[in-house]
Amino acid sequence: MGSHEKIIIIGSGPAGHTAAIYSARAMLSPLMFEGFMAGGVAAGGQLTTTTEIENFPGFPEPITGPELMEKMREQSLKTGTRILTETVHRIDLKQRPFVIEADSGTYTADALIIATGATAKKMELPGVDQYWQRGISACAVCDGALPVFRNKPLVVIGGGDSAAEEATYLTKYGSTVHLLVRRGEMRASKAMQKRVMENPKITIHWHTEAKEVLGDGRLLTAVKVFNNQTQAEATIEASGLFFAIGHKPNTDFLVGQIDLDDSGYILTQPGTPITSVEGVFAAGDVQDKVWRQAVTAAGSGCMAALAAERWLEAQHS
Ligand code: FAD
Ligand code: NDP
Numbered sequence: 001m002g003s004h005e006k007i008i009i010i011g012s013g014p015a016g017h018t019a020a021i022y023s024a025r026a027m028l029s030p031l032m033f034e035g036f037m038a039g040g041v042a043a044g045g046q047l048t049t050t051t052e053i054e055n056f057p058g059f060p061e062p063i064t065g066p067e068l069m070e071k072m073r074e075q076s077l078k079t080g081t082r083i084l085t086e087t088v089h090r091i092d093l094k095q096r097p098f099v100i101e102a103d104s105g106t107y108t109a110d111a112l113i114i115a116t117g118a119t120a121k122k123m124e125l126p127g128v129d130q131y132w133q134r135g136i137s138a139c140a141v142c143d144g145a146l147p148v149f150r151n152k153p154l155v156v157i158g159g160g161d162s163a164a165e166e167a168t169y170l171t172k173y174g175s176t177v178h179l180l181v182r183r184g185e186m187r188a189s190k191a192m193q194k195r196v197m198e199n200p201k202i203t204i205h206w207h208t209e210a211k212e213v214l215g216d217g218r219l220l221t222a223v224k225v226f227n228n229q230t231q232a233e234a235t236i237e238a239s240g241l242f243f244a245i246g247h248k249p250n251t252d253f254l255v256g257q258i259d260l261d262d263s264g265y266i267l268t269q270p271g272t273p274i275t276s277v278e279g280v281f282a283a284g285d286v287q288d289k290v291w292r293q294a295v296t297a298a299g300s301g302c303m304a305a306l307a308a309e310r311w312l313e314a315q316h317s
Pocket of ligand 2: 123157158159160161162163165182183186187188209244245246247289290
């Protein structure tokens, strides 16, 4: 197959679909590659891995992640987007038009929106698969308010800004928050560390790593930990376990093509979707390691589509 397109969108989370809806309405007839288990996640992105979404505006009754993404997909199709269920393996941004290689062939595009998202890192501990989404989460802001965590002891693993932010956030809901830090210091900024250390509801366990998660068959009940200096083991009672050990942006296929930061996130000009390659725009979690929410991803998808539309217009005027 293969074709030439005015605009191609790679990725199918809230950022990709919002970019599709806006560019289709701008009569750019976008083609989207939604991915096929790209980055280990189904087409539709990270929200397909979760249950109820309570913080996406417009849905006063909670909607599940898969349902919300199905609705976004339907809206993209309805507005005129063509969607291919394929993963993009390689792109060449040094040529004009840009070259995009997927399973069904080689495509070219005048403009490109990259919205391939990120994947939250998960720890492969005994019990994690059994209790994933049954007490274990990789997003405190998304799941922290669920009734199952209210006034219950909670555990957060990590020592970066995410861990500090999530531990602090969770003190609103949990009875107490145990923060497991594998070294004797945190990587988080001093200001975030101070907030954690001054919070009476947070207990920091230094040099501590999780070994196993325990449950009652239905829900998580405790985390088995060990001190990596003394090897002493302990069991911390917990109804919630939150991984905050970083994300991996889905940018392996972009290495050498566009400027990425040290962690692999696409670098954009602050407050814009503009990347280091003219005509290529980035939206959503693939360029955002701070906010990482469906609504912020959708917002940046809108910005990318509007920026691409303006850029394409300027090329032809
Ligand atoms: P993603 O959702 O990451 O989607 C990108 C998708 O693009 C990928 O999954 C894949 O299908 C596709 N793709 C990747 N690489 C390629 C490629 N090479 N070719 C083609 N396609 C590709 N946020 C909230 O606001 N509320 C919540 O309640 C909430 N709950 C969450 C629960 C969990 C468990 C997780 C992990 C996240 C949650 N989030 C929540 C965060 C939210 O899911 C993300 O911020 C949002 O999905 C980011 O959207 P995105 O469009 O940038 O990318
Ligand atoms: P980071 O990569 O900064 O930190 C990950 C943390 O998890 C580190 O402390 C690391 O330990 C720990 N870790 C990693 N793997 C394991 C493991 N297997 N077991 C135990 N611990 C582990 O990721 P973040 O998501 O925290 O932050 C990413 C970026 O986003 C940073 O640049 C951060 O500053 C930024 N950010 C900013 C925020 C803000 O300004 N409000 C909020 C959130 C993120 P170790 O230190 O030993 O390597």
